[in-house]
Amino acid sequence: MMTGQVQSTPLNLEKIRDDFPVLRRQVRPGVSLVYLDSTATSQKPTMVIEAMDRYYRQSNANIHRGIHVLAEEATAAYEEAREKVQKFIHAPSSRQVIFTRNTTEAINLVAYSWGFSQLKSGDLILLTEMEHHSNLVPWYLLAERIGLRLEFVSVTEDGLLDQSDFERKLELKPKLFAFTHMSNVVGTINPAKDMIAKAHQAGAVALLDGAQSVPHFCVNVQELDVDFLAFSGHKMCGPTGIGVLYGKKELLEKMPPFLGGGDMIKRVTLGSFKPNELPYKFEAGTPAIAEAIGLGAAVDYLSGIGMDAIAQHEHVLVRYALERLAEIPNLRVFGPSADKKGGVISFVMSGVHAHDVSQILDQYGVAIRAGHHCAMPLHEKFQIPATARASFYLYNTFEEIDRLVEAIYRVKDIFGV
Amino acid sequence: MDDFYRELIIDRYKNPQYRGVLDPADIRFEDDNPLCGDHIHIDLRVGEDGIVREALFEGKGCAISQASADLLMEKIHGMHLDEVKKISKQDILDMLGIELGPVRLKCALLSLKVLKAGVYGLGEASDDLVED
Numbered sequence: 001m002m003t004g005q006v007q008s009t010p011l012n013l014e015k016i017r018d019d020f021p022v023l024r025r026q027v028r029p030g031v032s033l034v035y036l037d038s039t040a041t042s043q044k045p046t047m048v049i050e051a052m053d054r055y056y057r058q059s060n061a062n063i064h065r066g067i068h069v070l071a072e073e074a075t076a077a078y079e080e081a082r083e084k085v086q087k088f089i090h091a092p093s094s095r096q097v098i099f100t101r102n103t104t105e106a107i108n109l110v111a112y113s114w115g116f117s118q119l120k121s122g123d124l125i126l127l128t129e130m131e132h133h134s135n136l137v138p139w140y141l142l143a144e145r146i147g148l149r150l151e152f153v154s155v156t157e158d159g160l161l162d163q164s165d166f167e168r169k170l171e172l173k174p175k176l177f178a179f180t181h182m183s184n185v186v187g188t189i190n191p192a193k194d195m196i197a198k199a200h201q202a203g204a205v206a207l208l209d210g211a212q213s214v215p216h217f218c219v220n221v222q223e224l225d226v227d228f229l230a231f232s233g234h235k236m237c238g239p240t241g242i243g244v245l246y247g248k249k250e251l252l253e254k255m256p257p258f259l260g261g262g263d264m265i266k267r268v269t270l271g272s273f274k275p276n277e278l279p280y281k282f283e284a285g286t287p288a289i290a291e292a293i294g295l296g297a298a299v300d301y302l303s304g305i306g307m308d309a310i311a312q313h314e315h316v317l318v319r320y321a322l323e324r325l326a327e328i329p330n331l332r333v334f335g336p337s338a339d340k341k342g343g344v345i346s347f348v349m350s351g352v353h354a355h356d357v358s359q360i361l362d363q364y365g366v367a368i369r370a371g372h373h374c375a376m377p378l379h380e381k382f383q384i385p386a387t388a389r390a391s392f393y394l395y396n397t398f399e400e401i402d403r404l405v406e407a408i409y410r411v412k413d414i415f416g417v
Numbered sequence: 418m419d420d421f422y423r424e425l426i427i428d429r430y431k432n433p434q435y436r437g438v439l440d441p442a443d444i445r446f447e448d449d450n451p452l453c454g455d456h457i458h459i460d461l462r463v464g465e466d467g468i469v470r471e472a473l474f475e476g477k478g479c480a481i482s483q484a485s486a487d488l489l490m491e492k493i494h495g496m497h498l499d500e501v502k503k504i505s506k507q508d509i510l511d512m513l514g515i516e517l518g519p520v521r522l523k524c525a526l527l528s529l530k531v532l533k534a535g536v537y538g539l540g541e542a543s544d545d546l547v548e549d
Contacts, residue, residue: 351431353479355524360422372454385454385477414422415480 007320007398010309016395019045019301023395031365034400039184039212039344039391040369041234044298048237051297052290062286064263078289081296082279088299089229090220091246095278098245098252099292103211104134106230106245107178109282110207111138113255114228119175121147126174126204128153128161129381130183130190133374135209139178153179155381159186159335166195170202177204181213185375185389186335187318187344189213193224200225205251211235215302215393216342217311221246233291238298242291245282252278259284302394310394314343317392321345321401328408330417334382343392346373349408351417354386360414361388364407366400422480423514425488430480435490437473446535448542450527455482457531459490467498479524481513486528488512493532501536504529506547 017023020043027033035043055077061070063078079094086094100106119125125139129152143150151174153166161179170177177199182189192213196206207228213219214229215236221229228251233242247255257264257275261284266274275281302310319338322345325331330350335341349357358370369389372379379385390404439445439460447458455478462471472490476483492512493501509529510517517525526547534542 355479355481355521356422359521376454379454385456415427 007316009313009316011305011313011394013395013397016305017397019047020395021046021049027362027365027367031363034364034366034403036390036392036396036400036404037367037369038215038235038393038396039373039389041240042215042237042393043395044239044294045237045301047301048239048294048297052239052294055290055293060290063289064280074289077293077296078287081292081299084296084299085244088303089214089244089246090222092222093249096246096249096252098247098279098282099287100230100243100245100282101241101288102232102234102243103209103230104138104243106228106243107135107207107209108138109245109258110228110230110247111142113258113282114205114251115139115142115176116146117254117256119146119148122149124149124151124172124174126151126153126169126172126177126199128179129155129377130159130161130185130188131178131180131209131375131377132184132211133376134211135178135180135207136377152377155378158337159183159188160340161188161190161195163191167198170198170204173202174199174204176207177202178207178209180209180211181219182216182342182344183335183375183378184212184344185346185373185378185387187341187346187391188336189217189340189342192226196224196226212342212344216307216314218307227251233295233298236295236298237301238295239288239291241288242295244295249278252282255282257281257284261285263287305394311342313394314392317396317398317401318343318345320398321390321392321404324401324405325408328405328412330412331408334387343396344389345391346387346389348384348387349411349415349417352411352415354388356415357388357408357411360411361404361407364403364410366404366407368404426480426484426513426515429484429487433474433483433487435473435487436475438475439471439473444535444538446531446542448527448531448534450478450482450523455479455524455527457482457486457528459486459528459531459535461493461532461535463498469493469496469498469501474528476528478527481517481521482524482527485509485513485525489528489532498536502533504533509547 059073061074063075082094082097085097154162199206205227208226210229210231214231229246234240264284266276333347354370442460443463444461449456457476459474474486530542530547533546
């Protein structure tokens with residue numbers, strides 16, 4: 001049997017783990033935490049927690065209006081966070097970086113604003129069977145309201161998007177192709193650049209759901225030539241309540257505001273308003289200031305370590321985990337081989353429901369996710385009600401995967417399977 | 418934890434005593450737990466006197482949800498429908514003999530929710546049915 005010690009990673013794990021206070025805790029006396037649920041939300045480094053703390057202790061004020069030191073500091077910190085995100089995703093301008101609450105809100109923004117203004121009854125939207133609910137339901141709602149047609153690129157048995165099905169469905173001339181960069185269930189990394197180019201050739205606008213990709217490897221919006229990119233801060237070492245929509249300028253400029261209120265206007269009279277310019281047009285009301293600053297710190301943290309090194313680390317982890325899990329009888333892993341996926345592994349054990357797996361693993365300090373992971377259609381495709389999902393991030397170790405495997409053997413003992 | 422997965426629960430999960438379908442049935446209802454995809458279908462045959470003569474369930478899901486359904490079917494055999502309506506969340510926890518957190522509580526209470534919605538003849542099962 002392989003052991004954790006012989007594996008090699010480009011990361012200094014001891015130092016990284018030291019950056020995350022929660023990783024030091026015991027979940028119950030004598031049982032240390034093995035956090036394998038970063039796909040749901042990542043843990044937060046001290047640097048992020050302190051950046052938010054510092055804002056509240058020293059600079060708390062509303063932004064973009066007040067003319068006093070605190071307001072100026074708060075505004076500068078908020079806008080600096082936007083510039084950090086811009087550089088992180090290689091956007092041409094920080095005006096194309098719109099702060100939202102999360103990926104879901106970013107996709108809803110596009111559905112309501114771009115969708116309502118640019119689509120009409122009978123138009124086709126192309127999605128995939130791999131999407132999580134936040135890249136399905138906003139389109140269903142829009143389709144109901146204005147009478148759109150929906151098609152779905154099918155997923156193969158291996159958990160890949162079926163590229164020939166994709167090309168066939170592009171012939172139906174969709175107006176929009178919205179798809180995930182990386183599956184939150186099976187971990188598949190889709191060939192986004194190639195698929196976006198094909199969507200463009202077919203005349204479609206391309207929206208990429210980057211909830212799982214932006215935290216885990218370098219995503220360059222200009223190289224991808226993507227029209228919209230949505231992602232969340234909390235899955236990339238940042239706080240909850242802050243997410244990002246990136247869009248191409250010509251698209252964003254054509255779009256009407258999504259939410260109305262303060263900060264998104266240039267001028268308001270009784271009965272009319274003139275919308276503010278980008279990005280403020282889409283940021284109505286007092287935003288999540290501390291959270292944006294926290295996201296900026298998270299971007300600094302991840303950039304300091306290096307996205308390529310993080311991706312490499314997760315790759316060796318997932319390869320090791322797949323090898324270890326393959327030893328276990330009656331355990332079935334879903335999704336493609338290690339070379340085509342990120343650090344997410346979903347599995348089922350025959351005779352044991354995923355919830356029971358998760359509950360027993362928890363007793364050994366191993367935190368995984370059980371359920372349909374907000375991707376019910378994909379689970380229907382595989383004809384299973386629920387899977388257990390272990391997911392990895394920069395702070396996970398090979399020893400933790402050994403602990404996962406040991407705990408799975410305990411599940412087998414308890415259920416006698 | 419070995420307490421959590423008491424022998425009773427594992428046993429009833431693996432060897433249910435009241436699994437099946439009654440056709441025809443006097444009362445029939447089914448529902449899902451949307452959070453985790455647990456599914457429970459319940460069939461009852463009830464006498465003129467309001468006494469439950471037969472009760473069976475079908476379903477899929479975790480050990481807690483399925484064992485809970487099996488034990489609940491056993492419990493209501495011979496019970497009057499008025500008594501069935503009075504079964505509470507605490508009765509289910511006592512029956513299972515374990516403490517449950519908020520997430521797993523939904524698994525444990527799904528069968529009671531389905532049962533009560535059926536007995537009350539409701540169109541939809543609501544969480545209110547199983548709040549004490």
